[in-house]
Amino acid sequence: MNRILAIALLSLRSAVRSRMVAVLMCLLVGIMALLPWVIKGDGTISGTIHLLLSYSLGLATTVIAMALLWAGSFAVSAEIQDKTIQTLATKPVSRFHLWAGKWLGLNLLGFLLLAFCGIVTYALLQAQLRSDRWTPDDLATVQRQLTAHAEFRPDQPDFEAQARHELVATPDRTRPDDRSPAERLQQRRQTLIAEFYSVRPLNRNQWTFSPLRGQTEDRPLILRYRFTSSVIGQDAVSGRWLIGTAEKPDQFTHTITHTPRVWNEITVPRHPDWSAKPIVVTYLNEDPGGATLLLDMDQGLTLLAPADPFAVNYLRVLLVKFAQLSFLTALGITAGCLFSLPVAALVSMYILLLVQLGSYIQGMATNEFSLTSAAGIERTTIDLALIAIYKGLAFLLSPLVPGDELTRLANGLLVTWWSALRHLTLQGLLMALLLGAFASYALNRRELALPQS
Amino acid sequence: MNDSSPALVEVQHLSKVFRDFWRRPKVQAVDDVSFSIRRGEVFGLLGPNGSGKSTTIKMLLGLLFPTRGTIQVLGRSPRDVQNKRRIGYLPEESYLYSYLTSWETLDFYGRLFDLGPAERRARIDQLLDMIGLRHARNRVVGEFSKGMARRIGLAQALINDPDFIILDEPTSGLDPIGCRQIKDLILTLARRGKTILMTSHLLADVEDVCDRVAILYNGRVQAQGTIDELLQEAERFRLTLPHGVTRAQAEHLAAEAARLTGIPPELDHPRRDLEQFFLQVVEKARAAASSSSGVGSDQGVATYLRPAETTASNPSTPPTAPPPEDVDKALASLVRRDPPE
Numbered sequence: 001m002n003r004i005l006a007i008a009l010l011s012l013r014s015a016v017r018s019r020m021v022a023v024l025m026c027l028l029v030g031i032m033a034l035l036p037w038v039i040k041g042d043g044t045i046s047g048t049i050h051l052l053l054s055y056s057l058g059l060a061t062t063v064i065a066m067a068l069l070w071a072g073s074f075a076v077s078a079e080i081q082d083k084t085i086q087t088l089a090t091k092p093v094s095r096f097h098l099w100a101g102k103w104l105g106l107n108l109l110g111f112l113l114l115a116f117c118g119i120v121t122y123a124l125l126q127a128q129l130r131s132d133r134w135t136p137d138d139l140a141t142v143q144r145q146l147t148a149h150a151e152f153r154p155d156q157p158d159f160e161a162q163a164r165h166e167l168v169a170t171p172d173r174t175r176p177d178d179r180s181p182a183e184r185l186q187q188r189r190q191t192l193i194a195e196f197y198s199v200r201p202l203n204r205n206q207w208t209f210s211p212l213r214g215q216t217e218d219r220p221l222i223l224r225y226r227f228t229s230s231v232i233g234q235d236a237v238s239g240r241w242l243i244g245t246a247e248k249p250d251q252f253t254h255t256i257t258h259t260p261r262v263w264n265e266i267t268v269p270r271h272p273d274w275s276a277k278p279i280v281v282t283y284l285n286e287d288p289g290g291a292t293l294l295l296d297m298d299q300g301l302t303l304l305a306p307a308d309p310f311a312v313n314y315l316r317v318l319l320v321k322f323a324q325l326s327f328l329t330a331l332g333i334t335a336g337c338l339f340s341l342p343v344a345a346l347v348s349m350y351i352l353l354l355v356q357l358g359s360y361i362q363g364m365a366t367n368e369f370s371l372t373s374a375a376g377i378e379r380t381t382i383d384l385a386l387i388a389i390y391k392g393l394a395f396l397l398s399p400l401v402p403g404d405e406l407t408r409l410a411n412g413l414l415v416t417w418w419s420a421l422r423h424l425t426l427q428g429l430l431m432a433l434l435l436g437a438f439a440s441y442a443l444n445r446r447e448l449a450l451p452q453s
Numbered sequence: 454m455n456d457s458s459p460a461l462v463e464v465q466h467l468s469k470v471f472r473d474f475w476r477r478p479k480v481q482a483v484d485d486v487s488f489s490i491r492r493g494e495v496f497g498l499l500g501p502n503g504s505g506k507s508t509t510i511k512m513l514l515g516l517l518f519p520t521r522g523t524i525q526v527l528g529r530s531p532r533d534v535q536n537k538r539r540i541g542y543l544p545e546e547s548y549l550y551s552y553l554t555s556w557e558t559l560d561f562y563g564r565l566f567d568l569g570p571a572e573r574r575a576r577i578d579q580l581l582d583m584i585g586l587r588h589a590r591n592r593v594v595g596e597f598s599k600g601m602a603r604r605i606g607l608a609q610a611l612i613n614d615p616d617f618i619i620l621d622e623p624t625s626g627l628d629p630i631g632c633r634q635i636k637d638l639i640l641t642l643a644r645r646g647k648t649i650l651m652t653s654h655l656l657a658d659v660e661d662v663c664d665r666v667a668i669l670y671n672g673r674v675q676a677q678g679t680i681d682e683l684l685q686e687a688e689r690f691r692l693t694l695p696h697g698v699t700r701a702q703a704e705h706l707a708a709e710a711a712r713l714t715g716i717p718p719e720l721d722h723p724r725r726d727l728e729q730f731f732l733q734v735v736e737k738a739r740a741a742a743s744s745s746s747g748v749g750s751d752q753g754v755a756t757y758l759r760p761a762e763t764t765a766s767n768p769s770t771p772p773t774a775p776p777p778e779d780v781d782k783a784l785a786s787l788v789r790r791d792p793p794e
Contacts, residue, residue, distance in 0.1 A: 003567070006565055010561055013557075082548065083546070083548040086511070089516060090515075090540065092565065449516035
């Protein structure tokens with residue numbers, strides 16, 4: 001351990017004395033302090049908090065990630081290029097010690113930079129909350145945003161099984177169908193999901209939420225949803241929400257005229273029954289315009305329960321970010337162990353590019369139908385190969401693509417301790433150490449004093 | 454060292470071929486080299502640039518892998534990590550971290566050997582005294598001249614008090630005083646039973662300190678043996694006359710020799726060794742002026758590198774430097790040989 005710490009301290013010294021840290025700090029201060037001024041917000045305190053957390057802190061962590069990936073790729077390859085490895089590798093230092101020392105040192109640097117950004121952003125946030133610009137109503141509203149809420153989603157039926165059952169039980173033989181069975185199953189499944197989240201005019205739909213067990217809070221719940229209207233151009237839809245249990249579904253009622261395509265939130269006083277019995281949420285579509293309400297299928301309807309203060313949630317989000325930085329650092333160092341200096345730098349840039357495209361690639365892999373030119377047409381071998389490549393890339397990139405933790409934080413949604421610990425142990429430690437084992441194996445097979453051409 | 458000492462390094466039929474990106478053979482750097490180094494021996498690898506000396510050393514250290522042949526260092530593979538606790542290595546260039554101070558450099562390498570803080574501090578202070586860089590302990594190595602960096606490189610090679618020391622061109626970049634100090638140090642370490650492998654293309658350096666040498670050319674061993682075996686001309690003799698003999702007496706002796714052998718001998722004046730002459734001049738100048746260069750006056754060999762009985766009386770007191778001409782005598786009185794294991 002002494003050797004690993006010695007190499008870690010060396011890496012840290014190298015970063016500090018090469019002025020990399022000083023330049024990075026200036027850059028980060030610039031991002032955090034100036035970005036909220038440069039980007040025009042919506043003028044609300046909620047928008048300002050979004051700017052600070054999602055944009056400023058998000059960009060700052062991206063810059064740190066880039067710097068660590070870059071520094072990581074240089075950590076070992078530069079030692080080989082400068083030949084200092086020829087002194088270091090003749091000491092009783094295993095290749096894994098070398099990798100782990102570099103990783104620990106750069107992780108420590110990442111931790112310090114992230115902590116710096118975290119503290120500055122928190123200070124800027126507190127300064128905003130104390131600003132004279134905001135009315136007491138603004139500040140009261142933002143309290144919801146600055147409290148971490150646990151999310152509860154409606155229990156969903158097994159759409160896949162239901163679709164399969166329906167296709168077998170009532171096959172549609174009324175029209176010729178050249179779709180493959182898999183495509184018919186997929187389309188039926190999508191239809192069932194859409195029906196689950198839509199409410200036809202003058203109709204009702206019901207969703208059941210599991211009981212809020214273990215919730216000791218007595219603060220009100222929030223019903224949060226986003227929808228679109230089937231009537232194009234309609235900017236207000238009328239209806240009524242009923243919330244209760246199966247026996248008493250109207251323990252809370254709320255008539256509303258709400259706006260499509262934005263997040264709508266209704267404060268719901270908590271009922272004692274809800275901690276033991278399933279909660280039934282009903283929507284009555286009373287819109288005079290005859291619009292069908294189409295709730296967002298991914299996260300369109302949630303019940304939020306206050307869980308933790310903002311600061312604790314903020315800390316957990318920073319831990320998740322640290323785990324991501326740790327993995328990227330490990331990846332950079334591993335690239336430096338495998339390749340010579342210019343190649344390692346190129347590989348790092350390529351990894352960065354993949355990280356930026358990660359969400360797109362994951363989307364392509366998930367929604368594989370978009371890869372074929374049109375539904376109903378048999379996929380070619382090339383289509384199937386593309387799907388396999390996208391799925392493989394999406395799997396490899398899954399630890400790299402930044403999560404939506406900062407957005408959740410800015411929206412007042414809880415990031416659990418479990419999530420933070422899972423990121424730290426799996427991504428920040430286990431997967432990083434796996435990379436370390438691979439890198440040390442590769443370094444053991446690499447001659448470290450080859451003449452440089 | 455004697456001939457029955459066990460071999461510390463065994464190299465058998467060692468070859469190294471460097472390949473290009475497509476794995477095609479590019480250069481044969483070492484070709485069927487065999488030698489062994491016995492415990493307590495100072496072994497020299499001689500050869501011109503590109504003869505394969507450094508490549509051989511790098512294979513001994515596990516930095517390069519042999520294409521053919523076997524290497525055993527301290528009875529194990531050169532790639533054995535634990536073995537490296539007993540090895541000290543000075544590379545051909547002092548590959549050091551330019552952003553560390555000389556103290557931090559030695560501290561870093563000391564940590565790699567798991568030396569405790571107190572022992573580390575003591576050794577670093579003694580080494581900095583030994584190499585005459587105590588005054589530069591807080592200067593970053595990147596600012597050093599080549600000679601100063603070389604001295605720090607030597608110090609890092611000795612921080613672990615190694616049993617086997619590999620010195621690749623140890624006197625490269627050093628002034629004559631530095632060269633003399635390095636050679637004295639090598640002799641001291643050898644007397645303590647350390648095994649030393651050094652390379653050089655400066656033949657005088659090797660002749661001064663090595664017990665045995667191997668001469669490499671074009672990757673192959675061209676000659677190998679003790680200095681005497683290699684240099685002695687057994688069929689010729691030299692007669693050295695003492696002080697006080699006059700020219701007339703010497704010419705008379707030469708004429709007598711010519712009469713006896715039928716071949717007239719050469720008669721000339723012996724010359725002093727230029728290095729010795731230089732050192733005497735500098736020592737005289739040093740006595741006149743207190744300091745002259747970036748390297749301060751050295752304080753002799755680091756205490757922990759000397760035999761135990763010479764340091765037990767007062768280990769904290771730095772030793773005073775003996776005059777150059779008395780160095781050998783002083784060192785001889787200080788050192789002992791470690792008993793063979």
